[in-house]
Amino acid sequence: xxxxxxxxxxxxxxxxALQILKGARDEGxxxxxxxxxxxxxxxxxxxxxxxxxxxxxxxxxFFRIEADLIKKNAIIIPHGSFVSYIGAKKMNDVKMMxxxxxxxxxxxxxxxxxxxxxxxxxxxxxxxxxxxxxxxRPVIVKFHGAGGGFGYFIANNTKExxxxxxxxxxxxxxxxxxxxxxxxxxTHYFYSLLTDELEIMSFxxxxxxxxxxxxxIAAKDQIDVGLQTSYTITGNMPLxxxxxxxxxxxxxxxxxxxxxRKLTKKGLYGPFCLEAILDxxxxxxxxxxxxxxxxxxxxxTNGSPYTWLKYNEPMSTGRRLAREIKQxxxxxxxxEVLG
Ligand code: ATP
Numbered sequence: 185x186x187x188x189x190x191x192x193x194x195x196x197x198x199x200x201a202l203q204i205l206k207g208a209r210d211e212g213x214x215x216x217x218x219x220x221x222x223x224x225x226x227x228x229x230x231x232x233x234x235x236x237x238x239x240x241x242x243x244x245x246f247f248r249i250e251a252d253l254i255k256k257n258a259i260i261i262p263h264g265s266f267v268s269y270i271g272a273k274k275m276n277d278v279k280m281m282x283x284x285x286x287x288x289x290x291x292x293x294x295x296x297x298x299x300x301x302x303x304x305x306x307x308x309x310x311x312x313x314x315x316x317x318x319x320x321r322p323v324i325v326k327f328h329g330a331g332g333g334f335g336y337f338i339a340n341n342t343k344e345x346x347x348x349x350x351x352x353x354x355x356x357x358x359x360x361x362x363x364x365x366x367x368x369x370x371t372h373y374f375y376s377l378l379t380d381e382l383e384i385m386s387f388x389x390x391x392x393x394x395x396x397x398x399x400x401i402a403a404k405d406q407i408d409v410g411l412q413t414s415y416t417i418t419g420n421m422p423l424x425x426x427x428x429x430x431x432x433x434x435x436x437x438x439x440x441x442x443x444x445r446k447l448t449k450k451g452l453y454g455p456f457c458l459e460a461i462l463d464x465x466x467x468x469x470x471x472x473x474x475x476x477x478x479x480x481x482x483x484x485t486n487g488s489p490y491t492w493l494k495y496n497e498p499m500s501t502g503r504r505l506a507r508e509i510k511q512x513x514x515x516x517x518x519x520e521v522l523g
Contacts, residue, residue, distance in 0.1 A: 208261075260283070305439040386489075
């Protein structure tokens with residue numbers, strides 16, 4: 185019978201590594217952090233890693249050290265930075281034990297496939313306009329490859345779009361998405377493949393620069409200074425949602441999981457996040473899914489109000505992940521949760 189002590193939980197030192205490693209430690213695992221040179225300080229200071237491997241470059245060096253990780257019997261927990269450094273396409277080259285199904289990341293990282301998936305699951309999404317001429321309501325213009333939503337702008341109609349796009353002569357293309365006036369809400373789920381249970385772990389809202397500071401100056405000053413809105417993520421804020429919205433969110437998560445099983449062999453499991461705008465009529469318009477742990481769970485290293493209800497002990501998403509792996513090992517079902 186496999187023993188939990190035979191395995192190491194590993195991740196890249198970034199994104200949600202602190203709670204993943206702390207959670208794994210709390211569940212009795214040995215932990216390993218792959219750090220970029222010069223970025224070890226938090227992982228040393230918070231004491232979450234039994235071992236730190238230092239590399240120059242995540243993308244290049246990961247495959248160089250992978251054989252060593254395999255020898256150590258390490259299980260890698262993919263987070264947003266891991267997927268973005270390795271690249272969705274190269275994820276299939278990862279040979280070591282990997283929590284979660286890789287194939288689903290292809291559906292998540294391709295805007296067209298992602299939309300197909302979420303619409304098939306019955307989620308409301310912002311309308312997409314194929315050409316500027318079709319714009320009949322406010323749209324948010326999202327540039328391809330714009331790190332942190334840099335330069336995204338709002339246009340109210342076709343004329344305004346053509347005026348404003350002139351400022352971006354070298355853009356790599358864009359999506360014209362209906363702009364939903366409402367509040368962004370990020371719902372953090374965990375779906376257990378072992379028990380077929382869907383949990384809502386927590387919620388967050390983001391703290392984005394400079395979008396979250398523009399409202400601090402008068403509209404006239406915003407125009408005079410010629411501000412460009414950017415949505416560079418700088419942090420996450422905890423959120424508790426109006427309780428009557430919870431049934432709907434459980435239902436949305438359940439449908440996304442069910443639909444995912446039609447797309448790939450095992451479908452979506454483990455932590456994921458639906459990113460939505462909630463309008464004043466209380467409609468959720470989902471604009472994105474993250475098919476892995478999101479940084480919005482970071483305010484909850486000690487658990488959220490929701491995990492407290494269920495667990496009566498500190499339960500971060502990182503710890504929940506480790507518990508799932510631990511139970512899979514105990515039940516001889518580790519293969520099932522690896523992908
Ligand atoms: P990605 O996560 O794919 O890199 P991004 O972070 O650059 O994308 P998004 O997450 O799509 O950009 O959006 C940036 C910000 O714009 C978010 O704060 C979100 O709340 C807001 N936003 C995105 N789409 C809409 C929309 N359709 N209506 C209103 N606000 C939106």
